[in-house]
Amino acid sequence: MEWVRSEVEGVRGHVPSNFVWPKEYLVEAEEELEGPVVDLDGFLRGEEEATQRAARLVREACMKHGFFQVINHGVHQSLIRQAHHQMDTFFKLPIHRKLSVHKTPGSVWGYSGAHAHRFSSKLPWKETLSFPYHNNTSHPVVTNYFTSNVGQDFEHVGMTLERYCGSMKQLGMKLTELLAISLGVDRMQFRELFEEGWSIMRCNNYPSCQEPRLTLGTGPHCDPTSITILHQDHVGGLHVFADNKWQKVPPRLDALVVNIGDTFTALSNGRYKSCLHRAVVNKYKERKSLAFFLCPEEDKLVRAPDVIVRLDGTKQYPDFTWSHFLHFTQKYYRADEATLPNFIKWLQSSKTTN
Numbered sequence: 001m002e003w004v005r006s007e008v009e010g011v012r013g014h015v016p017s018n019f020v021w022p023k024e025y026l027v028e029a030e031e032e033l034e035g036p037v038v039d040l041d042g043f044l045r046g047e048e049e050a051t052q053r054a055a056r057l058v059r060e061a062c063m064k065h066g067f068f069q070v071i072n073h074g075v076h077q078s079l080i081r082q083a084h085h086q087m088d089t090f091f092k093l094p095i096h097r098k099l100s101v102h103k104t105p106g107s108v109w110g111y112s113g114a115h116a117h118r119f120s121s122k123l124p125w126k127e128t129l130s131f132p133y134h135n136n137t138s139h140p141v142v143t144n145y146f147t148s149n150v151g152q153d154f155e156h157v158g159m160t161l162e163r164y165c166g167s168m169k170q171l172g173m174k175l176t177e178l179l180a181i182s183l184g185v186d187r188m189q190f191r192e193l194f195e196e197g198w199s200i201m202r203c204n205n206y207p208s209c210q211e212p213r214l215t216l217g218t219g220p221h222c223d224p225t226s227i228t229i230l231h232q233d234h235v236g237g238l239h240v241f242a243d244n245k246w247q248k249v250p251p252r253l254d255a256l257v258v259n260i261g262d263t264f265t266a267l268s269n270g271r272y273k274s275c276l277h278r279a280v281v282n283k284y285k286e287r288k289s290l291a292f293f294l295c296p297e298e299d300k301l302v303r304a305p306d307v308i309v310r311l312d313g314t315k316q317y318p319d320f321t322w323s324h325f326l327h328f329t330q331k332y333y334r335a336d337e338a339t340l341p342n343f344i345k346w347l348q349s350s351k352t353t354n
């Protein structure tokens with residue numbers, strides 16, 4: 001509880017009131033989600049039939065709820081294990097060291113305990129560490145992030161997480177191809193937008209909680225980003241809203257969870273749903289997850305391909321840049337289930353007032 005005590009006063013073994021979520025958020029999930037588990041092996045080997053099969057599954061899942069899992073994804077199991085281990089090394093640090101990389105206002109990067117420095121109610125029962133990733137720089141950005149912000153003794157942690165991010169970026173780029181195929185556009189359609197983009201890597205630690213039914217690890221939201229590739233540990237706690245109810249995503253250590261985010265919804269002209277999801281906590285076990293958010297290059301325009309817009313007959317979203325959207329979520333709006341429509345309204349009203 002050290003991480004909570006450092007941020008919030010008055011912890012007495014119960015859940016402080018700013019961690020208690022209103023009743024309507026606390027509806028439990030009864031069922032397990034039968035989302036598709038897409039085998040990527042044939043697609044990654046360039047086999048045509050397997051690619052078409054994978055694209056069909058992805059298309060169906062993205063139109064329904066924006067969520068699927070992938071197996072045979074090419075990321076070594078041992079790298080995933082090591083990344084989890086190194087994230088633990090960070091979260092086990094004494095609080096004063098974690099706070100030395102505390103997020104600064106308006107920035108996505110750094111350590112955050114329950115986001116208590118940003119919000120005053122509906123606090124999430126988690127601590128997070130977020131850092132940027134880019135593969136085409138002359139220096140190892142993640143390793144440098146750790147050595148210059150956490151300490152020289154974190155070089156090895158940084159190097160492992162750098163390799164993990166490298167694998168995520170590579171897989172993310174392949175997923176943009178599969179998504180393009182599934183939308184019926186050129187498979188390289190989205191490459192240019194994402195290739196040079198900065199991705200967001202976020203490590204999540206959800207401590208066990210005395211009263212897990214009163215709070216949430218991460219409240220209901222759609223990721224504002226484009227494609228999220230998540231690995232959850234064996235504990236379980238990720239829920240997806242599908243068929244009008246919350247459903248549990250049972251952990252599968254060999255699988256990676258893929259979510260469509262708001263920015264990809266805009267790129268698909270609204271055909272693909274941004275996945276509404278949340279994470280719950282439990283009384284006995286802490287839970288960890290690694291979330292890699294693939295983002296477009298900051299100042300390039302996010303706009304659905306003309307072929308799609310022509311076929312659909314209308315353009316659902318105005319053009320915007322990821323840097324503008326990211327700024328909206330860090331300065332003006334706490335990401336939730338309606339971030340994209342509210343961003344569009346904000347964009348349009350700021351155009352008319354200027």
Ligand SMILES: C=C1C[C@]23C[C@H]1CC[C@H]2[C@]1(C)CCC[C@@](C)(C(=O)O)[C@H]1[C@@H]3C(=O)O
Nearest residue numbers: 124200218219221223224225293326329335
């Ligand atoms: C652009 C972003 C905003 C958040 C971090 C990245 C990607 C996901 C977003 C987030 C996780 C969605 C749930 C709410 C949030 C506040 C959180 O609980 O962490 C979001 C992130 C954030 O603004 O820090």
Ligand SMILES: O=C(O)CCC(=O)C(=O)O
Nearest residue numbers: 204218232238279289291
């Ligand atoms: O921890 C999880 O399972 C989900 C985390 C999440 O949704 C996020 O970080 O955006």
Ligand SMILES: [Fe+2]
Nearest residue numbers: 221222223277
């Ligand atoms: Fe999320």
